[in-house]
Amino acid sequence: MYGEIFLTNRYGVMIATTGKLTTLAHAHKYWWRACYNNGKGRVFFDDRGFDTSVKGYVLGIVVPIVENGDIIGILKCNINIMGPMRQIIEDFSQVRVGTLKIARTGGLIVSERGALPLSTSVPESIIVKLQTRKSGSIVTQENKKEYLVAYTPIQMTMGSGEYGFGGSYESIDHIQGNTGEGWHIVIFYDKATALAPAHQATKKLIFAGFIITFVLAITALLLAKKLSGPIVMMAGKAKTIGEGNFDTRMEVGSSGELGSLADSFNKMTDNLKNTNGIKG
Numbered sequence: 001m002y003g004e005i006f007l008t009n010r011y012g013v014m015i016a017t018t019g020k021l022t023t024l025a026h027a028h029k030y031w032w033r034a035c036y037n038n039g040k041g042r043v044f045f046d047d048r049g050f051d052t053s054v055k056g057y058v059l060g061i062v063v064p065i066v067e068n069g070d071i072i073g074i075l076k077c078n079i080n081i082m083g084p085m086r087q088i089i090e091d092f093s094q095v096r097v098g099t100l101k102i103a104r105t106g107g108l109i110v111s112e113r114g115a116l117p118l119s120t121s122v123p124e125s126i127i128v129k130l131q132t133r134k135s136g137s138i139v140t141q142e143n144k145k146e147y148l149v150a151y152t153p154i155q156m157t158m159g160s161g162e163y164g165f166g167g168s169y170e171s172i173d174h175i176q177g178n179t180g181e182g183w184h185i186v187i188f189y190d191k192a193t194a195l196a197p198a199h200q201a202t203k204k205l206i207f208a209g210f211i212i213t214f215v216l217a218i219t220a221l222l223l224a225k226k227l228s229g230p231i232v233m234m235a236g237k238a239k240t241i242g243e244g245n246f247d248t249r250m251e252v253g254s255s256g257e258l259g260s261l262a263d264s265f266n267k268m269t270d271n272l273k274n275t276n277g278i279k280g
Contacts, residue, residue, distance in 0.1 A: 003051065003058055003078030007065075008032065010072050032074055034164045035062040041071050045157065047104075047167040047178035048078065050117055056080035057110065057117045085111040098189040102154075105130050105181035122186055126151065130184050133158060139191065146191040157182040241269060 006017035012027025026032045035044040046060030059081045065073035085102065092100040093113060101112040107127035109120045122130070125140045126149055135152040157165040159182070167178030233250070240248045248269060250262040 003080065005075075005077045007076075008074045010070075012074070015073070026074070030166070031060060031062050031076065034166065035064055035074050035076075036071060037064075037164070039071060040161075041066055042162055042164055044164040044166075046076075046078075047157075047165065047181075047183075049167065049178065051078070051080070056082045057085070082111070082117065086113075089113050097193055098187045101186045101188070103130065103184050103186050104178065105133065105184065106179070110183060126186065130186075133182060142188075148189040148191050149186060150189075151184050151186045154183045154185060237265065241272065247273075 004017060004019040006014055008014050008026050012025055012032055014024050014026060031044055031046040035042065041064035044062040046062055048058040048060055051058035057080065058078050060076055060078045062074060062076045064071045065075055089100050089111060099113065102110045103122050104110060107121040108118045109115065109122060110117055112120065123140050123142055125138060129136055129138055129151060133153050137148065137150045140147055140149055156163050159165050165182060166180050237248050237250050250265040
């Protein structure tokens with residue numbers, strides 16, 4: 001898991017190491033300068049890429065050694081991180097339907113299931129989004145299939161006053177090193193699979209809508225029959241009165257508006273009867 005672990009003094013001269021390094025002076029190297037940070041000091045993650053000496057993906061952890069506010073040395077540890085990253089991706093695959101990948105801002109994939117580090121790249125449409133260094137989602141096509149893709153930067157790799165991140169493109173043992181890019185988590189979901197729950201929910205909503213519409217239609221029909229019956233009866237009574245039969249009465253077993261209308265109808269009949277001098 002570990003490559004070299006070594007320590008330099010405040011001037012960049014190596015004073016302790018676990019391996020036989022051929023270089024004793026390191027103050028001129030990008031990772032040393034990035035960690036020293038003009039005397040302010042900060043943790044620096046050295047994205048070295050694939051290390052042929054350990055046959056793995058190496059990330060250098062560079063830490064300033066501080067005493068009484070002054071940097072007195074720089075400690076560096078190179079770590080083969082493929083094992084832990086593979087485990088994260090495997091764990092995700094077991095509990096999720098999507099595929100998780102870790103990619104650089106430029107698109108090269110640092111880690112994905114079943115592929116060598118930095119041997120593949122995300123589609124160009126996603127690279128454009130990664131370069132914004134923001135979170136988001138996109139629908140894209142890969143291998144003639146549509147995917148919903150969610151992406152977010154790993155903030156620690158974006159660089160700050162507290163943390164630095166980067167690398168050198170190529171050295172003796174390291175190939176495809178970082179050139180100032182960050183890392184991003186990219187998750188691919190098959191569009192059809194991802195939208196299946198939404199489609200099922202839509203079908204259920206449509207079915208429920210049909211049921212509700214049917215129930216409302218039956219209810220409306222029953223109410224219409226209940227309300228229209230007395231109206232039809234009243235129309236027949238009115239026709240009878242028009243033919244001169246003033247003894248017609250409207251009987252509605254209701255105390256609501258229809259009952260009031262029936263009472264008014266009966267009073268109207270009585271008034272017509274009195275007006276025409278007809279005695280009941």
